[in-house]
Every structure is written in C-alpha cells, then in structure tokens.
Amino acid sequence: xxxxxxxxxxxxxxxxxxxxxxxxxxxxxxxxxxxxxxxxxxxxxxxxxxxxxxxxxxxxxxxxxxxxxxxxxxxxxxxxxxxxxxxxxxxxxxxxxxxxxxxxxxxxxxxxx
Amino acid sequence: xxxxxxxxxxxxxxxxxxxxxxxxxxxxxxxxxxxxxxxxxxxxxxxxxxxxxxxxxxxxxxxxxxxxxxxxxxxxxxxxxxxxxxxxxxxxxxxxxxxxxxxxxxxxxxxxxxx
Numbered sequence: 001x002x003x004x005x006x007x008x009x010x011x012x013x014x015x016x017x018x019x020x021x022x023x024x025x026x027x028x029x030x031x032x033x034x035x036x037x038x039x040x041x042x043x044x045x046x047x048x049x050x051x052x053x054x055x056x057x058x059x060x061x062x063x064x065x066x067x068x069x070x071x072x073x074x075x076x077x078x079x080x081x082x083x084x085x086x087x088x089x090x091x092x093x094x095x096x097x098x099x100x101x102x103x104x105x106x107x108x109x110x111x112x113x
Numbered sequence: 114x115x116x117x118x119x120x121x122x123x124x125x126x127x128x129x130x131x132x133x134x135x136x137x138x139x140x141x142x143x144x145x146x147x148x149x150x151x152x153x154x155x156x157x158x159x160x161x162x163x164x165x166x167x168x169x170x171x172x173x174x175x176x177x178x179x180x181x182x183x184x185x186x187x188x189x190x191x192x193x194x195x196x197x198x199x200x201x202x203x204x205x206x207x208x209x210x211x212x213x214x215x216x217x218x219x220x221x222x223x224x225x226x227x228x
Contacts, residue, residue: 036219041221042221043117043203043205043220043221043222044156044203045219046216046217046218049214051214088156097144097163098209098217099207100171101156101217102158103156
C-alpha cells in the first residue's frame with residue numbers, strides 16, 4: 001500500500017460546478033497537508049496548506065483534513081476553465097525537513113465552458 | 114522576484130550516458146530539493162540540500178547524485194542512464210529547513226528522455 005493514495009481521474013465537470021478532490025494516507029505521523037496545482041508543462045504551485053486537522057478556506061478553495069480517518073479533501077467552488085490542471089496532494093510529518101514531501105499521484109481536472 | 118530556474122528545459126540522452134541538470138533557487142532560499150515525476154510513480158523525493166550539505170535522501174540508486182554550491186545553486190547528476198530514468202525532474206527551493214512550515218517553490222522542470 002502506498003503511503004498516499006489519490007484517484008487519478010480524469011475528472012470532467014461543467015463550469016460553475018463544485019469540485020471535490022481527495023487523498024487518503026496511511027502514515028499517522030503526517031501533520032502538514034498541502035495541495036498543489038500543476039498546469040501542463042509547468043511545475044507544481046502551492047494552493048493551500050493545513051496543519052493537523054480542520055478546515056481552511058481561501059477564496060473559492062477549501063481544504064479539509066480528517067486525521068482520524070486519514071483523509072484530506074480540496075473543494076473548489078464555482079469552478080472555472082482556468083482551474084483545469086492536475087491537482088496533487090502532499091504531506092509531511094512534523095519533524096525533519098520541511099521539504100521531504102510525500103505526494104499523491106495527482107488528479108487531472110478539466111472544467112468545461 | 115525571479116522564481117526557481119531550471120536548465121535545460123529538455124534533454125535527450127542515450128542509455129549509458131550521464132547527465133547534469135542545473136537549478137537556481139529563489140534569491141534568499143538556502144534549501145534546494147529535487148523530485149522525479151513520472152506517470153507511473155508520480156512525484157518522488159530524490160534529495161535535499163541545505164547550506165551545501167545533503168540533508169535528506171530518497172530511495173533512489175547511487176547513480177543519482179547532487180550537490181549544492183555556496184550561492185545555493187544546485188546540480189543533479191545521473192550516471193549510466195537507463196530507459197526508466199526518463200522523467201520530469203523538478204527542483205524546488207525554500208527558505209529554511211526543519212520545524213514549522215515553510216512553503217516549497219517549484220521550478221518548471223527538466224524533461225529528460227533516455228533512448
């Protein structure tokens with residue numbers, strides 16, 4: 001079993017839809033949870049991060065972490081064609097380096113006009 | 114402020130050759146990490162350098178190596194290339210190292226194709 005599992009999709013939705021992206025993980029030591037967005041031929045860019053459990057909102061994006069279920073989610077409200085990209089979840093434990101992240105394989109999202 | 118710069122953007126090499134990839138971090142960032150991205154395995158951590166010292170290493174064979182210079186620029190080397198080394202190699206930089214949270218900023222990668 002991989003440490004982080006993410007449904008690769010592809011996921012196709014109409015413009016304006018609410019999108020739900022999810023990851024599950026097995027390592028209970030993970031404390032920091034991140035979502036990255038990666039456009040074609042580009043590097044990943046950080047969207048949001050959450051420490052431990054709870055919700056975090058930033059504009060149209062909401063990140064949720066449920067540590068008891070080892071499950072994290074990213075919700076995108078009022079999705080736009082510009083949101084079409086691959087979304088990657090990433091996580092790390094509380095000790096050690098900030099930069100040794102474990103990633104999911106990514107979900108390819110297409111938002112149709 | 115310039116982002117993370119990786120050169121070259123594309124490389125084609127033959128099996129058995131070696132390759133060197135270059136990364137210039139964001140100004141002021143002292144930590145540089147390298148990741149390999151493939152369709153089958155996704156993003157996998159290769160290694161991290163901080164102040165010219167390798168601080169962490171992922172589960173890759175010794176053919177993969179790197180170094181960091183005093184100006185924080187980093188190079189990654191892969192020797193005796195194999196077909197399976199074809200991938201997007203991503204460099205990322207950050208301000209510091211341990212504890213708390215500090216964002217990781219990625220470059221646009223070097224696409225390596227091994228034939």
